[in-house]
Amino acid sequence: MDTIQITASKTYQVLTGQGLLCQAGKLISAALPGKARKLCIVADDTVDRLYSKALAESLLKAGYETVKFTFPPGEASKSLDTVSHLLEFLAESQLTRSDGIVALGGGITGDLAGFAAAVYLRGIDFVQVPTTLLAAVDSSVGGKTGVNLTSGKNLAGAFWQPSLVLFDIDTMKTLSxxxxxxxxxxxxxxxxxxxxxxxxxxQQAPRLDAPETIRHLSQRAIEIKRQVVEADxxxxxxxxxxxxxxxxxxxxxxxxxxxxxxxxxxxxxxxxxxxxxxxxxxxxxxxxxxxxxxxxxxxxxxxxxxxxxxxxxxxxxxxxxxxxxxxxxxxxxxxxxxxxxxxxxxxxxxxxxxxx
The missing domain is CATH 1.20.1090.10 (Dehydroquinate synthase-like - alpha domain)
Incomplete structure (x- = not known):
């Protein structure tokens, strides 16, 4: 397992490796010691079918109570309307300031779940579990959250750093x-x-879908993003x-x-x-x-x-x-x-x- 530490307004780790989804409960518990007894898993319908069960089981073993919010996949869901429904769900599920959100999926999921975490009760913890290479190398790191408006992309949002990022390379196997x-x-x-x-x-790398290629590209991209986020x-x-x-x-x-x-x-x-x-x-x-x-x-x-x-x-x-x-x-x-x-x-x- 590779570890990169981000030191911004919140210090957190980006963990990259294989088989991390089944260890998520233990790893999240280490990142949120003494906190967050209830976690809301946020995922789109596609990712929910693939990975929510494994994540929920790992969280249960670590002593967490879980609830789940799902939404249709696609850019149309990255909206204030989806965030509004998610916030109502968090309130109805009685999440408190000591609880948290786990964003399971790609950049759309991470952006809207992070935005909800930033504004719900004026800020609760959230964990990024990216299941796309795009989310792993970019949107899951750095604390930019937000949604689209009719007038343009990412025009509403907040800076809100995650408490942990878990990138399980095995989830790349289901990507096109x-x-x-x-x-x-x-x-x-x-x-x-x-x-x-x-x-x-x-120029000399194996195929893009080779685990070693994914690991190298993601580690370099995350390290570069760490440097610029810490500077600005x-x-x-x-x-x-x-x-x-x-x-x-x-x-x-x-x-x-x-x-x-x-x-x-x-x-x-x-x-x-x-x-x-x-x-x-x-x-x-x-x-x-x-x-x-x-x-x-x-x-x-x-x-x-x-x-x-x-x-x-x-x-x-x-x-x-x-x-x-x-x-x-x-x-x-x-x-x-x-x-x-x-x-x-x-x-x-x-x-x-x-x-x-």
């Missing part, structure tokens, strides 16, 4: 290759901003580098009505941003080639079906916009990105350069 790609995109993003050696690893927990400076590919990626998601998944959209967003930065001479070296090569190694689909005008209209609702300016993450050299703030009137020109 497309879902593994979502996580790989975020790992490649982490390499682009802080670890050029990751690109050399990818509230996302006012260096943590914004984690948004490489995301402004355009979120626009792609929205244009597709979320039929293009987050990781796939971010992969396309990184390519567009790297190509535009190279064309506009913002980059000091060609970062596009190694990023493209790594994405193609894992067989990412990289065609963007939308125009610069369509993407610009969607991106103007991005939460990184500040008045008439928007901040982009651009690669200077491989493994070294910077923040560049431009007027929103220049965004379409930037995206055009990245599409050509």
């Amino acid at each position: 290759y497309d879902l593994l790609l979502d996580g790989a995109a975020e790992a490649i993003k982490a390499g682009a901003i802080a670890d050029k050696e990751l690109f050399a690893y990818i 927990e509230r996302d006012t400076g260096v943590r914004q580098l984690l948004n490489f590919g995301h402004t355009i990626g979120h626009a792609i998601e929205r244009c597709s009505d979320f039929s293009i998944s987050h990781g796939h959209a971010v992969a396309i967003g990184m390519v567009i941003c790297s190509r535009a930065s190279l064309a506009l001479e913002w980059s000091k070296e060609d970062c596009l080639r190694p990023i493209l090569s790594s994405l193609k190694k894992f067989s990412f689909p990289l065609e963007c079906p939308y125009t610069a005008q369509e993407l610009t209209a969607a991106a103007l609702n991005d939460k990184k916009r500040m008045g008439d300016k928007i901040t982009l993450v651009v690669p200077l050299t491989l493994g070294n990105c910077t923040l560049k703030t431009i007027p929103v009137t220049q965004l379409e020109e930037f995206i055009k350069a990245g599409l050509s």
Whole structure:
């Protein structure tokens, strides 16, 4: 079992290994000593059928009482409406400030369960148990929680750190290759901003679905995220580098009505941003080639079906916009990105350069 400690407003561990789900009760009990006698498992209907029973049995053996809240899978559930139903369920189940939530699933589950934990009784403990590679390498770590509004993605939320993150690599066995790609995109993003050696690893790595590949990519991505979260927990400076590919990626998601998944959209967003930065001479070296090569190694689909005008209209609702300016993450050299703030009137020109 690998351990990475995150030291932010709350200090907690990220545990990665195989067979951790069956040990969850013991591991959670160690992270919440003398607390949380009742835990609410939050999962979507798909993950519930796969893993809730094993988790609940492990929690029962550790002396916990459990209740369970489930919801339909998909981006449509990442809403204030779902959070409202979850909060009512927590109250009806009589969870107190000494109890907690266990988010079992992907990023949608972790984001909305974490948001509920942040606001229920003004804050209760929660544990992240990611069952997708995307959630394991990105959303389960760092304390960003939230839901979508009609106007855009992740526009309502709170910073609320988990008490523990448990990543059982065995849960990757039930993922489709497309879902593994979502996580790989975020790992490649982490390499682009802080670890050029990751690109050399990818070129000689086994298949993406090999446990050793998953372990290496996840550990490097989590370690990089640890560094930026500890330096900038509230996302006012260096943590914004984690948004490489995301402004355009979120626009792609929205244009597709979320039929293009987050990781796939971010992969396309990184390519567009790297190509535009190279064309506009913002980059000091060609970062596009190694990023493209790594994405193609894992067989990412990289065609963007939308125009610069369509993407610009969607991106103007991005939460990184500040008045008439928007901040982009651009690669200077491989493994070294910077923040560049431009007027929103220049965004379409930037995206055009990245599409050509």
